[in-house]
Amino acid sequence: MSNAHLLNSMLYLFVVAAVLVTLSKKLGLGSILGLLLAGVIVGPYSPGPILTKEVESLRHITEFGVVLLLFVIGLEMQPKKLWSMRKEVFGLGTAQILISGFFIFLYSSLYATSLQVAILVGLTFALSSTAFVMQILQEKGEIYSPMGKSSFSILLMQDLAVVPLLAFVPILADKGNLTDGHSIWQQILIAISLILILLAFGKYIIPKLLDYLASNQNKEAFFFSVILSVVFAAWAMEYAGLSMALGAFIMGMILSSSKYHYQIQANVEPYKGLLMTLFFVAVGMSVDLNAMMENPLILIQHLVVIMGIKILILFLIMLFMGYTRSTAISVSFLLAQSGEFGFVLFGAAKALGVISDETFVAAVTIISFSMLLTPLFVKISEKFSIKFDNTPIEIKSAYVPQEEWNGVFIVGYGSVGRFVATMLEHANVPFVAFDIDTKRVEIGQKEGRAVYYGELSNLEFLAHIGLSRARSVIVTVDSHHTSAKIVSHIRNISPKIKILARTENMKTRDALLIHGASWAIPEVLEGSLRLGEETLLGLGMMKEDVNEVLTFFRKDDYESIKKLYKSFDSDI
Numbered sequence: 001m002s003n004a005h006l007l008n009s010m011l012y013l014f015v016v017a018a019v020l021v022t023l024s025k026k027l028g029l030g031s032i033l034g035l036l037l038a039g040v041i042v043g044p045y046s047p048g049p050i051l052t053k054e055v056e057s058l059r060h061i062t063e064f065g066v067v068l069l070l071f072v073i074g075l076e077m078q079p080k081k082l083w084s085m086r087k088e089v090f091g092l093g094t095a096q097i098l099i100s101g102f103f104i105f106l107y108s109s110l111y112a113t114s115l116q117v118a119i120l121v122g123l124t125f126a127l128s129s130t131a132f133v134m135q136i137l138q139e140k141g142e143i144y145s146p147m148g149k150s151s152f153s154i155l156l157m158q159d160l161a162v163v164p165l166l167a168f169v170p171i172l173a174d175k176g177n178l179t180d181g182h183s184i185w186q187q188i189l190i191a192i193s194l195i196l197i198l199l200a201f202g203k204y205i206i207p208k209l210l211d212y213l214a215s216n217q218n219k220e221a222f223f224f225s226v227i228l229s230v231v232f233a234a235w236a237m238e239y240a241g242l243s244m245a246l247g248a249f250i251m252g253m254i255l256s257s258s259k260y261h262y263q264i265q266a267n268v269e270p271y272k273g274l275l276m277t278l279f280f281v282a283v284g285m286s287v288d289l290n291a292m293m294e295n296p297l298i299l300i301q302h303l304v305v306i307m308g309i310k311i312l313i314l315f316l317i318m319l320f321m322g323y324t325r326s327t328a329i330s331v332s333f334l335l336a337q338s339g340e341f342g343f344v345l346f347g348a349a350k351a352l353g354v355i356s357d358e359t360f361v362a363a364v365t366i367i368s369f370s371m372l373l374t375p376l377f378v379k380i381s382e383k384f385s386i387k388f389d390n391t392p393i394e395i396k397s398a399y400v401p402q403e404e405w406n407g408v409f410i411v412g413y414g415s416v417g418r419f420v421a422t423m424l425e426h427a428n429v430p431f432v433a434f435d436i437d438t439k440r441v442e443i444g445q446k447e448g449r450a451v452y453y454g455e456l457s458n459l460e461f462l463a464h465i466g467l468s469r470a471r472s473v474i475v476t477v478d479s480h481h482t483s484a485k486i487v488s489h490i491r492n493i494s495p496k497i498k499i500l501a502r503t504e505n506m507k508t509r510d511a512l513l514i515h516g517a518s519w520a521i522p523e524v525l526e527g528s529l530r531l532g533e534e535t536l537l538g539l540g541m542m543k544e545d546v547n548e549v550l551t552f553f554r555k556d557d558y559e560s561i562k563k564l565y566k567s568f569d570s571d572i
Helices: 003-026 030-042 055-075 079-083 086-108 115-126 130-140 146-160 162-172 184-215 219-239 244-257 261-285 289-294 296-320 325-334 341-351 357-387 415-426 438-446 480-493 506-515 523-538 543-571
Strands: 408-411 431-435 451-453 472-475 498-503 519-522
Touching: 003 030, 003 261, 030 130, 030 261, 030 357, 055 130, 055 219, 055 244, 055 261, 086 115, 086 146, 086 296, 115 162, 115 296, 115 341, 115 357, 130 146, 130 261, 130 325, 130 357, 146 244, 146 325, 162 341, 184 219, 184 244, 219 244, 219 261, 244 261, 261 357, 296 325, 296 357, 325 357, 341 357, 408 415, 415 431, 415 438, 431 438, 438 451, 472 480, 480 498, 480 506, 498 506, 506 519, 523 543
Parallel strands: 408 431, 408 472, 431 451, 472 498, 498 519
Antiparallel strands: none
16 A cells, blocks of 8 residues: 555545544534444445455454553452442343343344354343443543443453353354364363463563663653553453453553553553544444345344343343432443444354354344444433433432532532531531432431532533632542542643542542642541641640641651652552
8 A cells, every 4th residue: 555545545534534523522422423424434335435445354453442441441440449349240240141132032033043043142232332331431431420330340241251152152053162172161261370370460570560661761661561461461361262351451450559550541541542433433334334225124123122122121120230210221221232242253153154144244234233323322311311310309419500609519428528518617608519429418408508419520510510610629529539530520621720639548649639639638647647646745745846746747748758658558
């Protein structure tokens, strides 16, 4: 390919993508729909100029964007946080796969050539797209919202279900083992062994390598070492028969406690964004409009029935497990599409002669179109979740910013937020507090205070509460990740506002300052200083001398304590 032809192709792609993404965002449908439509236009099935016919090769290359996306998410998901989600992963996730798969199997058995193929089709279409869902959640700032946590839990379980599904395809072809010659038990043993190797590599080798490179200020080698860790994790899980994205997520989670956490994320983010953009374009290029036109009614029927089954089943499962109607609606619509893993499964089934070429084309078309409809479904779910929200009417967020108001926003009405509100009330300073715990909102409203239900990690909600008229924002939520997300969003919306935040220790305090907090107080250290103060006073030291000691430790932004904390942190 000549340089001129390459530049013409790139110019063509970026012009089409820029126009459609702008229109899609303008209509409130997000950037993903615009990228998918751009892929349809430049793809081999469109009547206009074609970017390339090698769609499958392009999709394989850009799938590394999904790998980097899951790596970044893993960086924000510490092991103890994942362990706290085990009920959602193994309970909600397993129920979604099995029950949705069963009903799709019943439907597909009306058209499939055999019962075994119908089972494969049912379980494959029960899976959703990690790439689409996580990108949408990231754009909306809702990865740590109830909707985000539930969606992520289900997707994680779907990734874990890859091994048995991969094993099932060659069994249908009467080969009795996996395509690389291993039996299912051998494959499971390989998977466990590689996961253990991956854990050791991420916990012991990569951190020491990064320490050495950082101390020598070798930024280029530092970056390539990070990419090496991601590629190795992806390769290991791919070889084990699991998904590459799952390997990247595990590696990210291992490095989540690293002191280079934010530097690693900053290095990876630009490449992740570019590859994810190209991935969605490649998926759009897979949409075969000609295949759709050959028998449009039956394909539309399959699309409607399969997505309808997934929405209804997941909605009912979540209601049964105690989720609110609003969350159940949001998650069920968000996960209604089929996943990119379907391309792999149906491709393997076609290669082994399990399904016909016609079935493969129909399956890929259904997967592609279901992805194409995802942004529209998310928009619809937002309307339904508001309409059918069963949050008690008296505690819904009825807050409307007033033009003349000039006070303080309190984010979180737990014990700290409530105490801060009492102090502001005593000083006659106007304030408005928000919380996502309905019981706390009820308590605040019974006290006669301006406390409302609201998720301030939701960028869209945050943009409409009147930040420009607030004197300051006080963030008191318990979760460090949520605090960082809220602080970052507030700083982006209102660059000059004063943001005060509580935090657990010096490490999380520094992280909040990086995200844009004006001032953050480490509770553990201030509690320690108060203990020391009372001890010295009890020993007979003069109040003025004690204040000098406290001033020494607080001066220069806790500089002396920072040194002590770093020394202690390195020892443990």
